[in-house]
Amino acid sequence: MAVVAQAVRSEWTKIRSVASTVWTLSLSVVLTVALGTLLSWLANHQFANMPARERLSFDPTNISFAGMTLGQLAMIVFGVLVVSNEYSTGMIRTSLAAVPQRATFLFSKIGVATGLALAVGMVTSFTAFFLGQAMLGSHRAHLGDTGVLRAVIGGGLYMTLIAMFSMGVAAMLRSPMLSMGILMPFFFLISNILGNVDATKKIGRFLPDQAGGHIMQVVPRAGDDVPYGPWGGLGIMGLWVVAALAGGYVLLKKRDAQ
Amino acid sequence: MIELEGLTKRYGDKTAVDDLTFTVRPGIVTGFLGPNGAGKSTTMRMILGLDHPTAGQVRIDGKRYQQLKDPLTYIGALLDAKAMHGGRSAFNHLLCLAQSNGIPRRRVGEVLDTVGLSAVARKKAKGFSLGMGQRLGIAGALLGDPRILMFDEPVNGLDPEGIHWIRTLMKSLAAQGRTVFVSSHLMSEMALTAEHLVVIGQGRLLADTSMADFIRANSRSYVRVRSPQRERLLDVLHGAGITVVETGTGALEVEGGKAEPIGELAAQNGVVLHELSIQQASLEEAFMQLTAESVEYHAHSDSPPVPQEWGAGWDKGA
Numbered sequence: 001m002a003v004v005a006q007a008v009r010s011e012w013t014k015i016r017s018v019a020s021t022v023w024t025l026s027l028s029v030v031l032t033v034a035l036g037t038l039l040s041w042l043a044n045h046q047f048a049n050m051p052a053r054e055r056l057s058f059d060p061t062n063i064s065f066a067g068m069t070l071g072q073l074a075m076i077v078f079g080v081l082v083v084s085n086e087y088s089t090g091m092i093r094t095s096l097a098a099v100p101q102r103a104t105f106l107f108s109k110i111g112v113a114t115g116l117a118l119a120v121g122m123v124t125s126f127t128a129f130f131l132g133q134a135m136l137g138s139h140r141a142h143l144g145d146t147g148v149l150r151a152v153i154g155g156g157l158y159m160t161l162i163a164m165f166s167m168g169v170a171a172m173l174r175s176p177m178l179s180m181g182i183l184m185p186f187f188f189l190i191s192n193i194l195g196n197v198d199a200t201k202k203i204g205r206f207l208p209d210q211a212g213g214h215i216m217q218v219v220p221r222a223g224d225d226v227p228y229g230p231w232g233g234l235g236i237m238g239l240w241v242v243a244a245l246a247g248g249y250v251l252l253k254k255r256d257a258q
Numbered sequence: 259m260i261e262l263e264g265l266t267k268r269y270g271d272k273t274a275v276d277d278l279t280f281t282v283r284p285g286i287v288t289g290f291l292g293p294n295g296a297g298k299s300t301t302m303r304m305i306l307g308l309d310h311p312t313a314g315q316v317r318i319d320g321k322r323y324q325q326l327k328d329p330l331t332y333i334g335a336l337l338d339a340k341a342m343h344g345g346r347s348a349f350n351h352l353l354c355l356a357q358s359n360g361i362p363r364r365r366v367g368e369v370l371d372t373v374g375l376s377a378v379a380r381k382k383a384k385g386f387s388l389g390m391g392q393r394l395g396i397a398g399a400l401l402g403d404p405r406i407l408m409f410d411e412p413v414n415g416l417d418p419e420g421i422h423w424i425r426t427l428m429k430s431l432a433a434q435g436r437t438v439f440v441s442s443h444l445m446s447e448m449a450l451t452a453e454h455l456v457v458i459g460q461g462r463l464l465a466d467t468s469m470a471d472f473i474r475a476n477s478r479s480y481v482r483v484r485s486p487q488r489e490r491l492l493d494v495l496h497g498a499g500i501t502v503v504e505t506g507t508g509a510l511e512v513e514g515g516k517a518e519p520i521g522e523l524a525a526q527n528g529v530v531l532h533e534l535s536i537q538q539a540s541l542e543e544a545f546m547q548l549t550a551e552s553v554e555y556h557a558h559s560d561s562p563p564v565p566q567e568w569g570a571g572w573d574k575g576a
Binding site: 013014090098100 | 303310326338344353354
């Protein structure tokens with residue numbers, strides 16, 4: 001146990017002593033909050049012009065999280081860099097000579113980064129919610145309304161899981177450019193397309209972000225008939241994360257350190 | 259003490275390290291010598307548990323690397339000066355290593371002092387010169403005050419002052435009773451620091467011997483003789499049963515280290531000598547001879563490519 005405690009302390013020193021941690025996480029907060037606030041303000045002003053059908057399914061909680069489409073990209077960069085920096089800098093050889101138990105090394109690193117992502121994710125989610133609702137005027141939701149607190153906490157969990165998934169993928173691929181080159185377009189474009197085109201919808205909604213995103217919805221979208229609830233969706237996302245981390249660990253265990 | 263037993267590493271059908279068995283003992287500097295690409299770095303990575311051996315094993319003070327509790331307190335290594343995050347300060351780089359092995363924080367300041375980097379402790383490592391990076395890597399190796407130290411080509415790219423510093427450091431570490439294992443591709447470098455030699459070529463063990471024995475066995479000495487009466491001298495030496503090698507420069511070389519009998523013979527026969535000197539073949543030559551067959555990347559300077567007819571290789575699929 002002492003070994004784990006030492007590795008965690010070491011990883012905390014590592015993560016707080018590089019600039020990329022600060023800029024990726026702050027970019028994630030700023031993008032999510034700013035864009036969510038802006039879109040909430042726009043929604044409030046456009047509400048009268050909306051078709052009745054959209055007005056009925058208007059979800060004030062969800063609209064304040066609209067910035068996460070961009071904010072999650074910064075979370076992906078954070079998750080990828082935390083792991084792949086070890087490889088791109090050659091630090092991995094020094095790190096594994098110091099902590100030869102590879103499971104201890106990897107999961108201490110992921111644990112520390114996850115803790116930080118969770119804290120930042122929760123702050124982001126609550127800030128985006130309160131600022132967004134402040135823009136929505138009479139259309140606003142309250143934290144005490146049914147399902148709202150779940151959605152806000154879920155927003156923080158969603159960002160944490162995105163970061164964890166990225167860490168797992170980076171542990172498998174090692175190269176930061178390759179990891180980001182796959183993850184960013186996937187979450188920004190491909191997943192959205194797969195989840196919204198009729199032909200691929202049935203598969204698309206089991207993708208990590210499509211499934212996990214349901215936790216942030218309070219009012220179900222019209223015509224939305226997913227076979228899982230908000231927590232079920234987050235659970236599916238969790239399974240993706242477990243798979244990515246397991247893959248990362250197996251490859252780290254098997255490979256030579258370089 | 260580092261013990262290697264049948265250590266082997268294959269990448270596909272290419273064998274990088276081939277059945278290495280030797281022991282690195284405490285109290286002396288052991289040189290690990292081999293041409294570039296001989297498998298020195300791969301061997302060192304396997305000693306640290308970074309690369310998985312295809313066969314064989316390594317023991318550090320009798321234990322496998324993975325079994326060492328706080329390994330940096332047993333063995334400290336400098337593999338390459340770039341094995342660190344350039345965006346992290348020298349202090350934080352060493353601090354995260356110290357914390358991972360339960361080494362007290364004050365050691366970070368101590369080793370920075372030892373390697374002379376205290377003034378730049380808070381500077382990012384990416385701004386460091388190669389020499390400074392090398393020093394920071396050595397600080398990391400010394401951090402846990404380990405009984406075993408391992409350096410991979412530590413003098414590469416260093417200025418004379420840095421090279422002198424590393425030589426002195428390695429000798430003093432060995433004098434303290436520590437095990438010091440240092441690789442190089444330069445025999446001359448090893449001759450200055452190492453007391454024991456392990457030589458490999460193409461992954462195979464070529465020699466495991468003390469430096470003194472290596473020098474005795476490999477430093478050929480001969481007598482060089484020059485005379486204006488070359489033919490006469492040759493006759494005299496042949497008559498006395500001495501084997502002579504004629505060199506292209508006009509001088510004669512006599513195997514064996516004795517100049518006196520040749521001088522006396524010349525005097526008795528009235529032959530004028532312009533030179534009579536004892537020559538030592540350099541250790542570098544001895545090393546090159548030892549590894550000649552195993553050098554992987556031959557320059558092929560002695561065998562120019564045979565000119566072929568234009569397109570001759572096509573039907574052979576070359």
